[in-house]
Amino acid sequence: MPQIPIERRSLDNGLRVVLSRDPRAPLVAVNLWYDVGSKHEKPGKTGFAHLFEHMMFQGSANVEKGQHFSLIQAAGGTLNASTWLDRTNYFETLPGHELELALWLEADRMASLLPAMTQEKLDNQRDVVKNERRWSVDNQPYGSWDERMQALVYPEAHPYHHSTIGSMEDLSAASLEDVGEFFSTYYAPNNAVLTVAGDFETDAAMTMIERHFGPIPPNQELPPPPDMSIEPLLGQELRETVPDQVSLPRVYLAHRTPPFGTDAFDALDVAADILGSGRASRLYAALVRTQRLAQDVSVFVFPIVGGASMFVLWVTARPGVTTEALESATLAEIDRLATHGPTDADLERVRNLHAAHFAGGLERISERADRLSMYTCLFDEPERINSELERREAVDAGRVMDALRDSVRPDNRLVLTFVPAEAAS
Amino acid sequence: MIARPIAGAPRPYRFPDFEQHRLANGLGVWLVPLPDRELVSIHLLTDAGAAAEDEAQAGIAALTAQLLVTGTRRLDAADFAETTERLGIDVGSESSWDSARAGFTALGSKLDDGLTLLAEMILTPRLDPKEFDRLRSERLNDILQARADPGRLADESFLREVFAADVPYGRLSAGTPETLEALSVEDASAFHATHYAPSVADIVISGAIDPSRTLAAVERHLGGWEGTGPGHRTIEPRQRGGRRVVLVDRPGSVQSELRVGHLGIHRGDARYFPAMVMAALLGGVFGSRLNLRLREELGYTYGARAAFDPRRAPGPFTASAAVQTEVTVDAIRELIGQLERIREAAPTEDELAEVRDFLIGVFPLRFETTGGIAGAIEPLAVYDLPADWWHTYRDRLEAVGTAEVHAVARELVRPDEALILLTGDAAKLRTELEEADLGPVQVVSAS
Numbered sequence: 001m002p003q004i005p006i007e008r009r010s011l012d013n014g015l016r017v018v019l020s021r022d023p024r025a026p027l028v029a030v031n032l033w034y035d036v037g038s039k040h041e042k043p044g045k046t047g048f049a050h051l052f053e054h055m056m057f058q059g060s061a062n063v064e065k066g067q068h069f070s071l072i073q074a075a076g077g078t079l080n081a082s083t084w085l086d087r088t089n090y091f092e093t094l095p096g097h098e099l100e101l102a103l104w105l106e107a108d109r110m111a112s113l114l115p116a117m118t119q120e121k122l123d124n125q126r127d128v129v130k131n132e133r134r135w136s137v138d139n140q141p142y143g144s145w146d147e148r149m150q151a152l153v154y155p156e157a158h159p160y161h162h163s164t165i166g167s168m169e170d171l172s173a174a175s176l177e178d179v180g181e182f183f184s185t186y187y188a189p190n191n192a193v194l195t196v197a198g199d200f201e202t203d204a205a206m207t208m209i210e211r212h213f214g215p216i217p218p219n220q221e222l223p224p225p226p227d228m229s230i231e232p233l234l235g236q237e238l239r240e241t242v243p244d245q246v247s248l249p250r251v252y253l254a255h256r257t258p259p260f261g262t263d264a265f266d267a268l269d270v271a272a273d274i275l276g277s278g279r280a281s282r283l284y285a286a287l288v289r290t291q292r293l294a295q296d297v298s299v300f301v302f303p304i305v306g307g308a309s310m311f312v313l314w315v316t317a318r319p320g321v322t323t324e325a326l327e328s329a330t331l332a333e334i335d336r337l338a339t340h341g342p343t344d345a346d347l348e349r350v351r352n353l354h355a356a357h358f359a360g361g362l363e364r365i366s367e368r369a370d371r372l373s374m375y376t377c378l379f380d381e382p383e384r385i386n387s388e389l390e391r392r393e394a395v396d397a398g399r400v401m402d403a404l405r406d407s408v409r410p411d412n413r414l415v416l417t418f419v420p421a422e423a424a425s
Numbered sequence: 426m427i428a429r430p431i432a433g434a435p436r437p438y439r440f441p442d443f444e445q446h447r448l449a450n451g452l453g454v455w456l457v458p459l460p461d462r463e464l465v466s467i468h469l470l471t472d473a474g475a476a477a478e479d480e481a482q483a484g485i486a487a488l489t490a491q492l493l494v495t496g497t498r499r500l501d502a503a504d505f506a507e508t509t510e511r512l513g514i515d516v517g518s519e520s521s522w523d524s525a526r527a528g529f530t531a532l533g534s535k536l537d538d539g540l541t542l543l544a545e546m547i548l549t550p551r552l553d554p555k556e557f558d559r560l561r562s563e564r565l566n567d568i569l570q571a572r573a574d575p576g577r578l579a580d581e582s583f584l585r586e587v588f589a590a591d592v593p594y595g596r597l598s599a600g601t602p603e604t605l606e607a608l609s610v611e612d613a614s615a616f617h618a619t620h621y622a623p624s625v626a627d628i629v630i631s632g633a634i635d636p637s638r639t640l641a642a643v644e645r646h647l648g649g650w651e652g653t654g655p656g657h658r659t660i661e662p663r664q665r666g667g668r669r670v671v672l673v674d675r676p677g678s679v680q681s682e683l684r685v686g687h688l689g690i691h692r693g694d695a696r697y698f699p700a701m702v703m704a705a706l707l708g709g710v711f712g713s714r715l716n717l718r719l720r721e722e723l724g725y726t727y728g729a730r731a732a733f734d735p736r737r738a739p740g741p742f743t744a745s746a747a748v749q750t751e752v753t754v755d756a757i758r759e760l761i762g763q764l765e766r767i768r769e770a771a772p773t774e775d776e777l778a779e780v781r782d783f784l785i786g787v788f789p790l791r792f793e794t795t796g797g798i799a800g801a802i803e804p805l806a807v808y809d810l811p812a813d814w815w816h817t818y819r820d821r822l823e824a825v826g827t828a829e830v831h832a833v834a835r836e837l838v839r840p841d842e843a844l845i846l847l848t849g850d851a852a853k854l855r856t857e858l859e860e861a862d863l864g865p866v867q868v869v870s871a872s
Contacts, residue, residue: 002463024461025789026436062429066721069711074779075432076786093790100430127724131680135727135747139680141573199436212427245677247569278515279494280506289502292559295566318566345511352513356531359464363794 013218014190018372020197028198030102031091031369033377036186039159047166050083054125061112093366096199100208107212141246159226188219193376197369228306233412243421249317252416257311257407260303267403270395272299273350293321338404341397438789440815451624457631465632466795468528472625475598484600489613490520496551524807530796533633544646557610579682579848587844589663625654627806632795660738668864674851681753681849689733689742692808699833702825706780707731725756754861764840771831785819
């Protein structure tokens with residue numbers, strides 16, 4: 001795998017800059033990670049980090065509402081933003097000669113969002129976000145799985161206890177004062193990483209970055225990171241049944257695990273692929289193809305860094321299959337892997353599939369930029385993009401077995417079962 | 426304060442040059458060498474989409490396509506999955522209305538192995554009855570799941586209601602419970618024998634390839650493929666009824682999924698470019714009229730959009746949004762209002778320029794990946810578009826003016842004939858909809 005070129009810089013105000021030049025296509029990606037996510041929200045303010053992300057598109061001192069989108073699009077670019085537990089990211093991909101437009105827009109809102117804020121804009125985006133929640137959670141089969149899982153796997157005082165979308169009640173309570181305080185606290189150059197990837201000249205790009213971001217003052221009083229400490233295991237098996245508007249029952253299994261960035265997490269990432277990635281994966285082969293108990297299976301880990309992550313499986317029952325039968329068949333496959341370990345063929349399969357998917361993802365400069373920002377923001381180590389495959393390939397059978405035995409065990413398991421509402425009543 | 430920067434000169438970009446060949450058996454071969462890539466994408470396209478199937482066998486095209494990845498004469502389902510995945514090859518096989526596609530993206534070093542397995546899969550599929558039964562029952566389960574999902578329920582209900590009863594586009598392209606129950610692996614075998622033929626197939630390979638070596642490899646693996654497929658079946662879409670409201674009852678819904686529209690255009694329509702620009706301006710980009718009004722001004726939705734779905738015959742034109750239940754009727758009025766407005770007056774030059782500049786400027790970004798480039802060749806092969814399609818594409822967009830956008834809007838957007846379909850809570854919506862004078866209201870059950 002060819003190495004991704006990386007140049008690290010930083011500005012006097014603390015903004016960390018990562019440059020990755022690749023002139024193959026006349027395109028450039030600009031990507032900003034702010035070290036603020038839903039884990040930074042205060043009690044009663046769930047969903048605010050994400051609502052705030054929406055406000056970042058409502059204009060700033062020199063940009064009208066909607067103009068961020070219209071200027072980038074008229075330049076032939078695409079853009080968006082997202083908020084998750086650990087972070088908020090903002091990104092544009094556009095023709096290389098328009099690089100400075102994206103930098104100017106990002107710097108203008110980092111420097112001067114608040115003069116453009118109004119109650120009307122906040123009320124509008126609050127309604128939009130509530131409709132986003134209705135669409136993705138409240139009106140969606142199984143839509144509340146994530147929110148329920150986080151609430152049960154993380155204790156009430158833990159910052160991962162609540163989901164990023166937040167509650168309707170807290171969204172209703174968000175005020176312009178909250179916008180001002182959140183902006184002043186977290187939207188500072190010394191709390192952000194800026195990555196530029198693609199077709200640019202390094203010196204020219206650094207001059208532009210200095211020109212637009214250099215004058216923005218840092219926040220000298222960044223708050224300390226939230227306390228993410230947590231017991232490594234749940235200490236018991238938790239079970240909850242959720243009647244929902246679904247046609248087929250589905251069982252979610254979640255386990256507390258070491259966080260993203262640890263060796264154990266890498267081993268669980270490999271275990272997840274062995275169990276659930278591809279038609280030759282253990283669970284697909286056993287539950288979907290051979291035993292025909294499941295309509296589908298999915299296994300994954302959450303790449304989050306605070307205290308504990310989660311190893312999650314879901315399996316959807318075929319009609320006539322009980323959730324008990326499905327759960328026990330799923331656990332039998334996990335136990336078989338934990339007890340006997342993966343074969344060389346399992347490891348070769350997930351190594352080569354992962355290598356192809358990884359290379360496929362990195363074909364896009366936007367994906368490269370986002371990973372560089374991620375590794376810098378979370379680990380202060382953008383070079384991890386170039387050791388990611390090696391770290392995964394270093395996972396052997398013993399590490400997979402150890403990681404499964406340590407984390408994927410009954411006294412560390414949430415079993416969340418969705419059943420059709422009419423059947424439950 | 427620093428003023429908005431002025432852009433420098435753009436670096437020229439050209440859609441990659443490609444080679445077109447035809448083997449003696451009729452197979453079209455499209456090769457796009459991209460020497461600086463490490464990946465290769467292969468798409469094998471066959472005229473074996475849902476348009477090719479008999480109505481009584483609806484779903485056979487989709488099932489046959491899916492069945493191809495469940496083994497070959499040499500390898501059973503488990504062995505085929507294991508063999509491909511150990512090479513890092515994640516093979517997909519699916520069908521649309523107008524074609525079936527099998528293929529993958531993998532490291533360039535896997536090209537020969539991948540081509541061998543792809544050819545084996547197409548030429549000598551296992552067509553295992555057990556796997557066929559499994560896929561068929563999974564499809565039946567998927568239909569059950571779609572009924573519980575408001576977005577899918579709205580999409581499927583809209584197609585069923587907008588087309589006249591005997592138009593194939595109105596049925597589910599992946600089959601209905603009735604047709605699926607009657608299908609057997611023999612039907613898949615017959616469909617494969619008839620429709621998977623080199624005379625109606627094309628292979629597209631883009632990425633890290635040497636064209637002459639790759640052409641020789643294609644000849645080696647697929648040159649012995651024999652057969653002649655039938656010509657395209659003609660579909661003549663007609664709409665069912667005029668302006669009316671259909672409410673698909675989904676009790677307890679906190680949002681209504683709106684689908685408003687009528688017949689659209691076919692892929693070869695002479696108005697293709699102005700229609701695409703007009704649809705983008707109306708509902709194809711973030712700053713479109715529908716999204717700005719329903720989301721950024723009113724906050725009724727997370728997003729509103731509109732699009733044509735051009736196929737070999739005219740597919741639907743649909744405006745859509747998921748809106749909170751309480752504002753459903755007003756959201757429909759607003760949405761219809763935007764359909765009327767785009768007919769009433771031409772857009773300003775500025776409004777048009779923003780959308781047109783986006784569609785032109787985003788051109789290189791669409792072709793960043795080997796898979797994106799292979800995908801761009803597909804409509805050339807499937808719809809027999811001219812080989813210079815992508816080379817003239819931006820000029821043809823550039824030529825679209827405000828008067829032309831207005832003219833296609835008057836011809837192709839017809840709110841007076843629109844079907845207004847929504848899924849939502851009838852207990853809360855029925856009376857209000859009936860009193861709203863949007864057209865006759867029919868309430869149907871979701872199942």
